[in-house]
Amino acid sequence: MNIVVPVKMVPDLVEELEVDATGRALDRSFLKLRINEFDEHALEEALLLKAKHGGTVTVLALDTGEVDETLFTCLAKGADRAIKITGQFQDGVSSHAAAAVLARVLGSIPHDLILTGVQAADDRDGQVGILLASTLDLPHVSVVSGVEPAAAGKAVTARQEYAGGIMAELEVDLPAVLGIQAAREAPRYAPVSKVRQVMKTQKLEEVAAPAVEVGAGSTVSRLAKPETGGRAEILEGSPEEVADRLVAILAERGFAKR
Amino acid sequence: MANDIAVVIEHLEGKVADISFEMLGKGRELAKASGGQLLALLLGHGVKGLAAELGCADGVIVSEHETLRHYTPEAHKQALAAILKARAPRVTLVANTAMGMDLAAGLSGSLGWSLCAYCRDARLTDGRLTAVSQIYGGKLLADADVEGPSTILSILAGSFPAEAGKAAGNPRVEEVPPPPLDKPRIRFKRLIQPEAGDVDITRQAVLVSVGRGIQSKDNIPVVEELAQALGGALSASRPIVDQGWLPKTRQVGKSGMTVKPKLYVAVGISGAPEHIEGMRGAELIVAINTDPNAPIFNVAHYGVVSDLFDVIPLLAEKLKASK
Secondary structure, eight states: OEEEEEEOEEEOTTSOOOBOTTSSSBOOTTOOEEEOHHHHHHHHHHHHHHHHHOOEEEEEEEOSSSHHHHHHHHHHHTOSEEEEEESSOTTOOOHHHHHHHHHHHGGGSOOSEEEEESOOTTOTTOOHHHHHHHHHTOOEEEEEEEEEEEGGGTEEEEEEEOGGGOEEEEEEESSEEEEESOOSSOOOOOOHHHHHHHHHHOOOEEEEOOOOOOOOSEEEEEEEOOOOTTOOEEOOSOHHHHHHHHHHHHHHTTSSOO | OTTOEEEEOOEETTEEOHHHHHHHHHHHHHHHHHTOOEEEEEEESSOGGGGGGOTTSSEEEEEEOGGGSSOOHHHHHHHHHHHHHHHOOSEEEEEOSHHHHHHHHHHHHHHOOEEEEEEEEEEEETTEEEEEEEEGGGTEEEEEEEOSSSEEEEEOTTSSOGGGGOOOOOOEEEEOOOOOOSSOSEEEEEEEOOOOOSSOGGGOSEEEEEOGGGOSGGGHHHHHHHHHHTTOEEEEOHHHHHTTSSOGGGBBSTTSBOOOOSEEEEESOOOOHHHHHHHTTOSEEEEEESOTTOGGGGTOSEEEESOHHHHHHHHHHHHHHHO
16 A cells, blocks of 8 residues: 655744734744644554555655655654655645645655645644545545555545544545544654664655645734633742642632641 | 525534534624525434524525435535535535534535634624634634635634524525435444543543643653542543553543533643633633643633643642641
8 A cells, every 4th residue: 555644844832933023924033843743643654554554655745944854754764755845835835735736746656545644733724635635536534543454455444533532433445535633553753863864875855846826715914822811810939839829729619628 | 695604513413513503603693794694504314303403593404315324524525515516605614623624624625615724713894704713723813814705614612602503493494415426435334432431531520631741651640649639530631642641531622522520730731722622611720831822821710830840749749738
């Protein structure tokens, strides 16, 4: 089975996010990017499927910046090919445009199964995987955890997670696109030494992005931190003082004794 | 009609999901602004009876067929696409849930309509649509001017009061058979109910929930101590369960459990929208996180901006001593 995993760089949410002077976009000057965490799960599921059932894993990424190390890390984890799609993506790219580019690039890459992360922190105009499936006219299932080959390799069984821990088991004909919520195992870790070694011995493939005329279909007029009336009362002081205050608050409501 | 507002009704096992009522309430407001009708789109098999619950809508379009008995993204998308293409409503509201996600982006792709995802709000002013999306893990809100005569908005659960969409009434019911789907590429096999866990976190009065801030599985006892000191149970946010550090039965949030304990202590949880969806109904919420801008502080009643390892063991100790 040929598995393709398009991965995406997103702002590291652990870092402070600043809005630029226009008030409409992120200030990208000090923005730290990292691989979308759900994409790590998609890659892990792909590698687990390959280990168990054979096949190849190809990783694709639009060059939105800082993408090389991510792609080398994917190779170090066990991907067979890593392809960087070059183009003017440094200021970010809409999901609709990313899907259109990926669909064109996939024209020359064998793919039975495409696994993406279920969502990303910045996909304001929708999830790339679903839009990609639409463009390629392939079936898509979101919020999947657990993929197994079925029907003599012509389909896969995918578990879609609903609220309350209920799951639906669906059989999906290949080729198909699945949005992975969680891999069966926690994403593996590639040691820095291994990534460095891969950087020396393997090469990233490069493909120039084809021109596409698709946009988000909407324009951000304002980007801001949420204003909330019901913000928490922040308890200040030393850990000792804070803990005492919490005990008092909890005692007042009957959760502790003073 | 071009100024109607459509709401895709989500239901599972004969029960209309709360998010559907939230969207009907919001849809009513948008229909007033657009001057159109509010239409509820109800798909399934043997679901016509649910129309009686959708009195907030002016009309219910029911599409019933064996292929729609169980939700599959393909069959439901195709049936919805046919209805939406024919009606071309101004705005279509779809839940940003496991089911709705495939539909919203799938319909945007196949109909070529604009889509704004993760919406917390939407406004129609003189025919112009503004959508407010909550992105970057809930850290930022993006207001966007939306193009096109028809738009799809995927709505985050908990954005609007469900009560506003719950109305008795007698909406006009119109039945529309779905277009044939001869060779479905997605086939429903079965529903899997959650495994009974050691602890049913939905029934606990006190939950102490652990998130990514705990850093390693070895540190989980630190938070467990606090749960014990409070006589509560340990729960977790999604990353902890994905790492395999706690079982799925302990997961709070969109793909886990929705909990409403009397006390919810969020330890090292930033508060992604998917998590907040599952715990915002708790009576008292206390959060501790190193990031002062963590969205969890927007729903918490009390917050502590600190390293959890400085405060949690101390708090557990003091609580134990006070007993």
